[in-house]
Amino acid sequence: MINLKEEITICLLRRGLSMRKVAKILREKGYDIPKAGGVSDSINKKRIRFQTVQEILDYLGYELVIKEKN
Numbered sequence: 001m002i003n004l005k006e007e008i009t010i011c012l013l014r015r016g017l018s019m020r021k022v023a024k025i026l027r028e029k030g031y032d033i034p035k036a037g038g039v040s041d042s043i044n045k046k047r048i049r050f051q052t053v054q055e056i057l058d059y060l061g062y063e064l065v066i067k068e069k070n
Helices: 004-015 019-028 036-044 050-060
Strands: none
Touching: 004 019, 004 036, 004 050, 019 036, 019 050, 036 050
């Protein structure tokens, strides 16, 4: 199973961004994104909305792919 927090952190680092900055930008664009602390808390508690993950990854230029295990 993937560790969502680690994967998002890696994506943020590759883009040179922080969760706080991304959350602020997405909220300014009208997305229903909680404040940066709320996003981090949601990820840590493993209770983040799928849509929120998709929106963050989309902004960072990534997509979530689901594939069958080998």
